[in-house]
Amino acid sequence: MPTFRELWDGIAPIGRGANGYLRYALTEPELVLRDWFRNQAARRDMPVTDDGNGNLFAWWGDPWAHDAVLTGSHFDSVPHGGAYDGPLGIVSGFLAVDRLREQGYAPTKPIAIVAFVDEEGGRFGLPCLGSRLLTGAIEPERAAALRDVDGVTFGEALGDLPAGLLPGLDRRISALVELHIEQGRALAVPVGVASAIWPHGRWRFDFTGHGDHAGTTKMSDRRDPMLTYAYTVLAANKEARLAGAHATMARVEVEPNATNAIPSVVRSWLDARAEDNATLSAVVDAVVKRATERAGRDGTELTVTPESQSPEVDFDTSLADRLADLLGGVPILPTSAGHDAGVLSAHVPTAMLFVRNPTGISHSPAEHADEQDCLSGIDALAKVLRDLT
Amino acid sequence: MPTFRELWDGIAPIGRGANGYLRYALTEPELVLRDWFRNQAARRDMPVTDDGNGNLFAWWGDPWAHDAVLTGSHFDSVPHGGAYDGPLGIVSGFLAVDRLREQGYAPTKPIAIVAFVDEEGGRFGLPCLGSRLLTGAIEPERAAALRDVDGVTFGEALGDLPAGLLPGLDRRISALVELHIEQGRALAVPVGVASAIWPHGRWRFDFTGHGDHAGTTKMSDRRDPMLTYAYTVLAANKEARLAGAHATMARVEVEPNATNAIPSVVRSWLDARAEDNATLSAVVDAVVKRATERAGRDGTELTVTPESQSPEVDFDTSLADRLADLLGGVPILPTSAGHDAGVLSAHVPTAMLFVRNPTGISHSPAEHADEQDCLSGIDALAKVLRDLT
Numbered sequence: 001m002p003t004f005r006e007l008w009d010g011i012a013p014i015g016r017g018a019n020g021y022l023r024y025a026l027t028e029p030e031l032v033l034r035d036w037f038r039n040q041a042a043r044r045d046m047p048v049t050d051d052g053n054g055n056l057f058a059w060w061g062d063p064w065a066h067d068a069v070l071t072g073s074h075f076d077s078v079p080h081g082g083a084y085d086g087p088l089g090i091v092s093g094f095l096a097v098d099r100l101r102e103q104g105y106a107p108t109k110p111i112a113i114v115a116f117v118d119e120e121g122g123r124f125g126l127p128c129l130g131s132r133l134l135t136g137a138i139e140p141e142r143a144a145a146l147r148d149v150d151g152v153t154f155g156e157a158l159g160d161l162p163a164g165l166l167p168g169l170d171r172r173i174s175a176l177v178e179l180h181i182e183q184g185r186a187l188a189v190p191v192g193v194a195s196a197i198w199p200h201g202r203w204r205f206d207f208t209g210h211g212d213h214a215g216t217t218k219m220s221d222r223r224d225p226m227l228t229y230a231y232t233v234l235a236a237n238k239e240a241r242l243a244g245a246h247a248t249m250a251r252v253e254v255e256p257n258a259t260n261a262i263p264s265v266v267r268s269w270l271d272a273r274a275e276d277n278a279t280l281s282a283v284v285d286a287v288v289k290r291a292t293e294r295a296g297r298d299g300t301e302l303t304v305t306p307e308s309q310s311p312e313v314d315f316d317t318s319l320a321d322r323l324a325d326l327l328g329g330v331p332i333l334p335t336s337a338g339h340d341a342g343v344l345s346a347h348v349p350t351a352m353l354f355v356r357n358p359t360g361i362s363h364s365p366a367e368h369a370d371e372q373d374c375l376s377g378i379d380a381l382a383k384v385l386r387d388l389t
Numbered sequence: 390m391p392t393f394r395e396l397w398d399g400i401a402p403i404g405r406g407a408n409g410y411l412r413y414a415l416t417e418p419e420l421v422l423r424d425w426f427r428n429q430a431a432r433r434d435m436p437v438t439d440d441g442n443g444n445l446f447a448w449w450g451d452p453w454a455h456d457a458v459l460t461g462s463h464f465d466s467v468p469h470g471g472a473y474d475g476p477l478g479i480v481s482g483f484l485a486v487d488r489l490r491e492q493g494y495a496p497t498k499p500i501a502i503v504a505f506v507d508e509e510g511g512r513f514g515l516p517c518l519g520s521r522l523l524t525g526a527i528e529p530e531r532a533a534a535l536r537d538v539d540g541v542t543f544g545e546a547l548g549d550l551p552a553g554l555l556p557g558l559d560r561r562i563s564a565l566v567e568l569h570i571e572q573g574r575a576l577a578v579p580v581g582v583a584s585a586i587w588p589h590g591r592w593r594f595d596f597t598g599h600g601d602h603a604g605t606t607k608m609s610d611r612r613d614p615m616l617t618y619a620y621t622v623l624a625a626n627k628e629a630r631l632a633g634a635h636a637t638m639a640r641v642e643v644e645p646n647a648t649n650a651i652p653s654v655v656r657s658w659l660d661a662r663a664e665d666n667a668t669l670s671a672v673v674d675a676v677v678k679r680a681t682e683r684a685g686r687d688g689t690e691l692t693v694t695p696e697s698q699s700p701e702v703d704f705d706t707s708l709a710d711r712l713a714d715l716l717g718g719v720p721i722l723p724t725s726a727g728h729d730a731g732v733l734s735a736h737v738p739t740a741m742l743f744v745r746n747p748t749g750i751s752h753s754p755a756e757h758a759d760e761q762d763c764l765s766g767i768d769a770l771a772k773v774l775r776d777l778t
Contacts, residue, residue: 078647213751224626229622249615359612
């Protein structure tokens with residue numbers, strides 16, 4: 001059986017550039033990773049099924065017999081992302097199966113390793129697209145119409161209208177365990193168990209002003225939407241700090257984006273997260289209020305459009321407690337990152353295992369977990385799969 | 390002879406999109422406009438010469454005989470720019486020649502209509518590239534190495550190393566008159582004469598931080614360069630207002646520019662202009678100082694690189710006075726926009742005619758001059774060319 005290092009080094013070059021990974025859903029690097037997934041499954045005599053939504057499943061046992069236990073994650077990355085966010089969960093899944101087989105273990109329920117499509121929303125803009133489709137959280141027609149930056153729709157990339165909700169979801173799946181690199185410098189031991197996912201969302205801010213010559217237009221004649229945007233960036237940061245929440249405006253599109261032209265439009269996205277829904281709403285409301293007031297002073301206009309909102313996820317408490325005990329009393333901790341496991345948790349008992357991230361850095365080429373901690377994660381995952389089946 | 394409306398409507402569709410003009414130097418639309426230039430010259434039996442720098446000249450009289458009088462402007466636009474900035478000066482040049490010929494006028498000096506290359510710097514980043522080359526203000530090797538966003542160099546686009554300084558420039562050219570749409574809502578009558586161009590420049594600001602997950606990274610752990618950028622946008626605006634100058638940060642590039650990833654790098658350009666060099670330096674110094682202080686607080690780093698600096702231009706005062714008198718006492722006014730005429734003014738007597746712009750809007754699809762004012766501009770230009778030859 002291959003070692004972690006062998007599998008990991010095998011996929012490391014795929015989609016890696018000078019400045020991190022570009023593994024967008026259903027683009028060349030991610031398609032190569034999907035081929036790798038099929039090859040790994042074939043080597044283990046695990047049949048692969050596709051749910052018609054772009055999610056792949058490699059089966060130890062009878063595909064979609066009742067009460068399957070799922071593990072896995074996603075291959076896609078954010079733009080210029082790291083190696084671990086997503087792929088670690090899939091690689092660990094295959095290696096946990098290897099370990100159980102070496103032990104001569106015979107599961108009483110089917111085990112499937114899953115690769116969800118476009119978890120980051122890096123290509124089609126909506127995070128957890130595959131798990132949302134699988135659970136019926138988004139209509140197939142709406143998902144099919146989502147476009148990437150080149151205008152290609154998800155339906156075109158998939159080659160079909162997505163299948164949507166998996167019939168008999170809650171009978172077919174008895175549990176999902178997603179293993180993932182930890183992302184908040186919140187885990188001081190190799191492995192932990194998730195308690196909850198903070199509620200979070202994305203809001204699009206369209207700041208509209210008056211395109212004009214940057215050299216000649218008097219300051220008092222300007223309606224510069226970049227000013228309103230800049231003020232909003234700082235306001236979002238301040239409001240989040242005051243509330244103990246997280247808020248970021250990290251993506252911006254400017255028209256025309258020329259050195260000597262006052263923009264006509266600045267578009268940005270607020271990513272906001274908080275411990276509970278009330279805090280999140282309060283932060284977003286405060287940012288919108290302050291941005292709107294500033295727009296009034298700048299002579300610009302602001303439209304805010306919620307693009308995705310994920311309510312608070314509390315993972316199955318008894319399952320989390322049981323797994324933490326099983327693993328020798330490891331910590332149970334919340335996360336502010338969204339995950340496919342969060343989407344599934346509304347339908348089936350769901351848990352997450354976190355692997356320590358010494359710097360906390362994620363969504364960056366510097367994202368890293370030590371090999372020894374990854375091996376501990378695989379051990380833990382094998383124990384958990386054994387316990388659940 | 391064609392009317393203004395006929396010529397104007399003939400070029401209006403070239404490079405026009407749903408959201409303004411994209412007429413970048415030596416790209417398809419600008420090459421079509423160059424063909425149009427050659428055709429207009431041919432119809433008037435005006436031979437066309439090229440100075441080896443990408444600048445075109447249509448001659449009434451002997452090309453490069455001594456003491457030529459030049460008029461003209463440029464075809465290229467800023468991204469999503471307007472119809473008038475540049476092309477109005479070239480179209481008016483041809484129509485002024487038509488008018489003088491109808492009058493049976495025989496100039497004693499050669500008259501040339503010139504189309505300068507990449508005045509806006511919209512493609513290769515350095516404004517007034519053609520006039521800088523012609524006057525030796527930039528080395529041909531450095532100009533040849535400038536790259537557009539696709540990595541194509543100016544040398545490749547031109548098909549050769551630029552020729553650089555025109556030998557005998559000050560003997561060959563006795564005067565240049567550039568007609569241009571006014572851009573600051575500063576002209577209440579159809580036509581005016583330029584007194585000066587404010588000193589101005591572009592400075593690149595590279596804000597470097599720490600790429601990380603926007604959802605999970607604690608606010609206190611962040612080194613977010615977008616915050617430093619946002620603060621600098623507002624600081625530049627404030628410093629310019631206090632000094633009676635103009636400052637704008639209208640172009641921004643973000644890595645990775647993803648909704649859920651704190652940027653590792655934010656890059657922007659400061660466009661700053663002021664009435665005199667001392668004020669300009671004071672504004673830029675103040676912006677850099679405040680940005681650097683903020684970078685210290687944000688845990689980010691800032692590098693500032695001057696990309697182009699144009700000193701104050703005082704157009705030939707006696708020429709301006711004479712032309713204003715000739716045109717019946719029209720106003721003499723400064724501008725804060727750079728022009729090829731400003732670059733030439735260091736070498737030959739140079740003047741500019743401005744045509745009224747009722748809203749002052751420029752570098753925008755909404756840029757506009759009334760037809761009647763354009764006709765007044767052509768009349769004025771014909772009078773001026775007659776006076777100078």
